[in-house]
Amino acid sequence: MATATIITIGDELLIGQVIDTNSAWIAQELNKAGIFVKRRVAVGDDENDIRCTLDEESTHAEIILITGGLGPTNDDITKPLLCTYFNGKMIVNEDALQNVKYLFEKVFKRPVTEVNLKQAEVPDVCTVIQNKRGTAPGMWFEKEGKIFVSMPGVPNEMQGMMKEVIEKLKSKFQLPVIIHKTLLTAGIGESMLAEHIKEFESDLPPNIKLAYLPNYGMVRLRLSSSGYDKEVIENKIETEFEKLKSLTKEYLVTDVDEPMEKVIGKLLSAKTKTMSTAESCTGGYIAHLITSHAGSSKYFKGSVVSYDNEVKENILHVSNQTLQTVGAVSEETVKEMLKGVLNILKTDYAIAVSGIMGPDGGSAEKPVGTVWIAVGSFDKLRMTANSQTLKLNLRFDRRRNIQITAMNALNLLRKFIMEND
Amino acid sequence: MATATIITIGDELLIGQVIDTNSAWIAQELNKAGIFVKRRVAVGDDENDIRCTLDEESTHAEIILITGGLGPTNDDITKPLLCTYFNGKMIVNEDALQNVKYLFEKVFKRPVTEVNLKQAEVPDVCTVIQNKRGTAPGMWFEKEGKIFVSMPGVPNEMQGMMKEVIEKLKSKFQLPVIIHKTLLTAGIGESMLAEHIKEFESDLPPNIKLAYLPNYGMVRLRLSSSGYDKEVIENKIETEFEKLKSLTKEYLVTDVDEPMEKVIGKLLSAKTKTMSTAESCTGGYIAHLITSHAGSSKYFKGSVVSYDNEVKENILHVSNQTLQTVGAVSEETVKEMLKGVLNILKTDYAIAVSGIMGPDGGSAEKPVGTVWIAVGSFDKLRMTANSQTLKLNLRFDRRRNIQITAMNALNLLRKFIMEND
Numbered sequence: 001m002a003t004a005t006i007i008t009i010g011d012e013l014l015i016g017q018v019i020d021t022n023s024a025w026i027a028q029e030l031n032k033a034g035i036f037v038k039r040r041v042a043v044g045d046d047e048n049d050i051r052c053t054l055d056e057e058s059t060h061a062e063i064i065l066i067t068g069g070l071g072p073t074n075d076d077i078t079k080p081l082l083c084t085y086f087n088g089k090m091i092v093n094e095d096a097l098q099n100v101k102y103l104f105e106k107v108f109k110r111p112v113t114e115v116n117l118k119q120a121e122v123p124d125v126c127t128v129i130q131n132k133r134g135t136a137p138g139m140w141f142e143k144e145g146k147i148f149v150s151m152p153g154v155p156n157e158m159q160g161m162m163k164e165v166i167e168k169l170k171s172k173f174q175l176p177v178i179i180h181k182t183l184l185t186a187g188i189g190e191s192m193l194a195e196h197i198k199e200f201e202s203d204l205p206p207n208i209k210l211a212y213l214p215n216y217g218m219v220r221l222r223l224s225s226s227g228y229d230k231e232v233i234e235n236k237i238e239t240e241f242e243k244l245k246s247l248t249k250e251y252l253v254t255d256v257d258e259p260m261e262k263v264i265g266k267l268l269s270a271k272t273k274t275m276s277t278a279e280s281c282t283g284g285y286i287a288h289l290i291t292s293h294a295g296s297s298k299y300f301k302g303s304v305v306s307y308d309n310e311v312k313e314n315i316l317h318v319s320n321q322t323l324q325t326v327g328a329v330s331e332e333t334v335k336e337m338l339k340g341v342l343n344i345l346k347t348d349y350a351i352a353v354s355g356i357m358g359p360d361g362g363s364a365e366k367p368v369g370t371v372w373i374a375v376g377s378f379d380k381l382r383m384t385a386n387s388q389t390l391k392l393n394l395r396f397d398r399r400r401n402i403q404i405t406a407m408n409a410l411n412l413l414r415k416f417i418m419e420n421d
Numbered sequence: 422m423a424t425a426t427i428i429t430i431g432d433e434l435l436i437g438q439v440i441d442t443n444s445a446w447i448a449q450e451l452n453k454a455g456i457f458v459k460r461r462v463a464v465g466d467d468e469n470d471i472r473c474t475l476d477e478e479s480t481h482a483e484i485i486l487i488t489g490g491l492g493p494t495n496d497d498i499t500k501p502l503l504c505t506y507f508n509g510k511m512i513v514n515e516d517a518l519q520n521v522k523y524l525f526e527k528v529f530k531r532p533v534t535e536v537n538l539k540q541a542e543v544p545d546v547c548t549v550i551q552n553k554r555g556t557a558p559g560m561w562f563e564k565e566g567k568i569f570v571s572m573p574g575v576p577n578e579m580q581g582m583m584k585e586v587i588e589k590l591k592s593k594f595q596l597p598v599i600i601h602k603t604l605l606t607a608g609i610g611e612s613m614l615a616e617h618i619k620e621f622e623s624d625l626p627p628n629i630k631l632a633y634l635p636n637y638g639m640v641r642l643r644l645s646s647s648g649y650d651k652e653v654i655e656n657k658i659e660t661e662f663e664k665l666k667s668l669t670k671e672y673l674v675t676d677v678d679e680p681m682e683k684v685i686g687k688l689l690s691a692k693t694k695t696m697s698t699a700e701s702c703t704g705g706y707i708a709h710l711i712t713s714h715a716g717s718s719k720y721f722k723g724s725v726v727s728y729d730n731e732v733k734e735n736i737l738h739v740s741n742q743t744l745q746t747v748g749a750v751s752e753e754t755v756k757e758m759l760k761g762v763l764n765i766l767k768t769d770y771a772i773a774v775s776g777i778m779g780p781d782g783g784s785a786e787k788p789v790g791t792v793w794i795a796v797g798s799f800d801k802l803r804m805t806a807n808s809q810t811l812k813l814n815l816r817f818d819r820r821r822n823i824q825i826t827a828m829n830a831l832n833l834l835r836k837f838i839m840e841n842d
Contacts, residue, residue, distance in 0.1 A: 012634050014458040015601065016448030017643070017678075020441065023463070027437030037435040038470065040463040042444070045632075049459065056477065073615040073633045074622060107816075113616045133816075135612075154635070156817050180436065191556075194494040195534045201495060211466075212494045213433050214575070222438070257438075277726075283712025284705030287726045291704025294780055294819055302732040305698075305708045305724035307717075311766060315723075315736070345732060359715055395528075395554075396577050398715055 001226070002173040003061040004030050005039040007053055009068035009078055010153060013042040022067050022155055026162065033166050034175035034226070035063060045075050054085060058146045063169060068153030070136040072115045079122070079139070082150055086141050088123030095130055096120040096137040103135060126150075133160040140168065147172065178226040179233050181241040182257035185248050186218045186411045193219055197247050200240075208240055216400075216407040218260070221248065253414065260410045261289045267417050268299035273348040275413070277303040278316055278341035280328065281355040281371060286406045301347050306337065316340030329354050329366050331389050334374035338387055342378045349377050349417060351409045355392070357401045369394035371405050375413040377420060388416050422647070423594040424482040425451050426460040428474055430489035430499055431574060434463040443488050443576055447583065454587050455596035455647070456484065466496055475506060479567045484590065489574030491557040493536045500543070500560070503571055507562050509544030516551055517541040517558040524556060554581040561589065568593065599647040600654050602662040603678035606669050607639045607832045614640055618668050621661075629661055637821075637828040639681070642669065674835065681831045682710045688838050689720035694769040696834070698724040699737055699762035701749065702776035702792060707827045722768050727758065737761030750775050750787050752810050755795035759808055763799045770798050770838060772830045776813070778822045790815035792826050796834040798841060809837050 006026050012018040020042060027037045038061050043049045050069075057064050069078030083090055097120035104112040119135040122128055129138030129149070134157035141148040149165055151158045169175075185193060190212050194201070201210055207227070213220040223241055227233045245255055254263045268275060277286045287303035290296050304315050309328055312318040318336040326332050337352035355371030362368035371394060376387030390412050394401045427447050433439040441463060448458045459482050464470045471490075478485050490499030504511055518541035525533040540556040543549055550559030550570070555578035562569040570586055572579045590596075606614060611633050615622070622631055628648070634641040644662055648654045666676055675684045689696060698707045708724035711717050725736050730749055733739040739757040747753050758773035776792030783789035792815060797808030811833050815822045 011630070011632055011645075012643075013445070013461065014448055015452045015645075016445040016450075016458075017603075017634060017641075018636075019445045024434070024437040024440045027435055029437075031436045037437075038465070039474075040434065042461040044459070053460075071633060071635075072612040075630070075632050108610065110610065110613065113612055115612050115615055156821060159818075182438075189529065189531065191493040191534055191537050192531065194536055209432070209496070211432055211496050212492060213438060214492075215439075220438075222433075224432075224436075279705075282709075283717075283721075284700075284708030284724055284726065285712075287705030287728075288703075288709045291706075291726075291728060292820060292823070296704075297728055297782075300704075301729040302736075303705055303724070303726035303728075304736075305705065305712075305726065307708075307712060307724075308722040311723040314767075315725075315765060344736060346735075361718075399713060400577060402713070 001176055002035045002063060002169070003038045004035050004063035004065060005041065005057040005061040006037060007057060007064060007066045008040070008042045008153070009045065009050060009066065011044045011075075014044045022153065022158055025155065025159065026065055026067070029162050029166060031178055033170060034178050035169065035173070036178070036226070045069060045077055047077060047081055050078070050081055051085060054148070062146055062173075064146060064148045065165070066148065066150040067158055070150065070152045072119055072135065078150060082139065082141065082148075083123035086123060086125045086143060088125035090121045091124045092120050093122045093128050093137060096122065096128060099130060099132070099137075100135045129161050129164050131157050131161060133157045138165070140165075176226050176228050177230045177233060178224070179237050180222055180224045180257070181237055182220055182222045183241075183245060183248065183255045184218060184220050184253040184260070185251035186253050188219065188251045190214045190219050193221075193248070193251070197244065200243060200247055204240060205236065208237060216404050218253070218407060220257070253411065259289070260407055260414070262293055264410055264414050264417070265290070265293060265296060265299055267414065268349070274299050274301050275349040275351070276301050276341050276345040276347040277350060278337040278352040279303060279305050280307060280312070280337070280353060281357050282353050282402055282406050282409070283307060285402050286351060286353070286409060289406060289410070301345050304341055304345070312337060315344070317343075327366070329356055329370055329372055331372050331374070331391070334372040334389060335387055338374040338376050342376065347378065349375070349413060351375050351413050353405055353409050355405060357398045359398060369396070369401060373405070373409045373412055375409065375416045377416070386420065388412060422597055423456045423484060423590070424459045425456050425484035425486060426462065426478040426482040427458060428478060428485060428487045429461070429463045429574070430466065430471060430487065432465040432496075435465045443574065443579055446576065446580065447486055447488070450583050450587060452599055454591060455599050456590065456594070457599070457647070466490060466498055468498060468502055471499070471502055472506060475569070483567055485567060485569045486586075487569065487571045488579055491571065491573045493540055493556065499571060503560065503562065503569075504544035507544060507546045507564060509546035511542045512545045513541050514543045514549050514558060517543065517549060520551060520553070520558075521556045550582050550585050552578050552582060554578045559586070597647050597649050598651045598654060599645070600658050601643055601645045601678070602658055603641055603643045604662075604666060604669065604676045605639060605641050605674040605681070606672035607674050609640065609672045611635045611640050614642075614669070614672070618665065621664060621668055625661060626657065629658060637825050639674070639828060641678070674832065680710070681828055681835070683714055685831055685835050685838070686711070686714060686717060686720055688835065689770070695720050695722050696770040696772070697722050697762050697766040697768040698771060699758040699773040700724060700726050701728060701733070701758070701774060702778050703774050703823055703827050703830070704728060706823050707772060707774070707830060710827060710831070722766050725762055725765070733758060736765070748787070750777055750791055750793055752793055752795070752812070755793040755810060756808055759795040759797050763797065768799065770796070770834060772796050772834050774826055774830050776826060778819045780819060790817070790822060794826070794830045794833055796830065796837045798837070807841065809833060
């Protein structure tokens, strides 16, 4: 089985100034191609540390993918270092040079500097992977049966190169099939779930692995297996996956690896229904989650982010009396917000949320983490005020409180749509 | 100098199902305490790989911080493995047991299962770091002068333990001061900026390091230095930082390490002014960025996410004629959206955006990545329609297009506020 290690280079990763999203993306792509990622390492812009990491990682895997440190500035030392490491000398790559000139003239519309032109130089011992989205070319080295590929750290540029890299890797290795099947549950904790499927887990065939991935109060369960006979593995994993689905039926959100907001998008699309949100404490985060997905304009009409009570009153028509008597964080308020947004945005369904995300703003009666959610539908609301509400008492930091509130609101709407068909 | 390495454990990191945010957070905390993070490594839930990584990383650093693999389920193998690795045997920790029982009875309000009670078992050769936010205790081991600390992978639980870990580390090492000074620029590319400050960079004293951190079309510049005399380092870095600030004056957004939306929050707070947004293509993302920060309710009143043209017309009062003739992605539309949101949300300033984020929805005339932004103010608008507009032609994926649009819109508003004082 071909194994890979991902090295990310940059001091910013070691002081925590930047979160490394490249490794996860690369890992996904390699995995899909049947390459097993064994390790991921981050090191700083330090020559000795990088050399030592290259030596060490080549003992762990056959494929060493490197990102970062290819920028035009002096703190980017990866390229000269790789040149020495592989005993090469620097030469100008004609294609890369044309690319730099093209990008500056046609795309950036800025004069090319000397520093930029240096981007077209590469070690003579590498094969160049062209970078259509930026100036730093990728470099493919081979040494003692190991493959080293260096790519820029800019996600968009690296991603643009990976297709070619994967193709080249496929031609070098006979790659197995890796299959993952993931389902998402909500409303049950990790340990309760483990207790619930204890027997299933211990009866799993040895080449099928089960993983628990808790996140935002939901738990994803993943079955994985690999081998060379795609059909055999698929059948085996499918059988176990069906068992798992029926065991977790009560909590099952989706049986594909997709986020909650996409599940709702599919539900609404299938019914050609629309939705909207009225958000106070989540400040537009639910709308953002939904609109992150292409095609959401088919079912999402918009949102009123009523952060200020004035907006709740003037736009959503929450009554002043409600706000004065029971306050903005109350069941009555979210119900009125819901009614308001359904009426003014004219959607079939809606979500309304109001709460205290912290760190300030809590009181003895309504501590930080108190949240009210309402979900409901238009037609029924006009007659019978058909809505459903939920109160949360969260105990995390601001960001996490916002995320968990959003997930709970979306899950409540999902269940509402399914139950009120 | 005390050096650390961070090991994160979990198959989900190697197949790219989860983005590792823990490492960045831990790195920040260690850095503040004067501990230099040399490496970060991610490995899967595999006994051999974890053992090998523990051996290897202890040759690189004195402090080895480990997260993940402490859950109650069978795929979590870190605890028994550490027990064997450090030649211990499992015993029940009384405090941890009380904590598990307390959490289930009082917080989760669910029955304690056998699996949960096992969480209170720890190797007898470790010092326990209590976990007040979850059931898995942290474990502190010492071996041959190296310190190993194992913590849960759940961010909130790990973060709750780190204070105690840092205190214990401080008592073990004489730690130096590490100082970073960061400024944020916008409107100039990385290589142009490098050209612009070339001399400054080559004249920097050897113990001061300059790093370029490009992100979302902006570039952060960071100066770093470390040593044992805090005052000396602070003065040295301050002198260079002042030079850098004056050199980059034209592009300078802020001279502290904070995001764009916080800069605007400070500007507005200082003037006791308010703002709102009218978002089409960013779908609430700008509102979300602003409301991610505590205290934003002082200056942010709300947003109308007008994803559908109906919402642009009915709520923001964009004229049907504008939408029919020049379309939703046009200078006229964003100007009308701006006027609409200023009028209905009654704020001093506002942002309006409309564009095509992709991958679909483009045309020859308005390809994917076409974005119009308007920013402006209320009083002046009523008289003279005081606003400023910007057109972008982006060429990234949907997510990145949304992020870059948001950053450009915020930067345009920032400049507008400063220029229209």
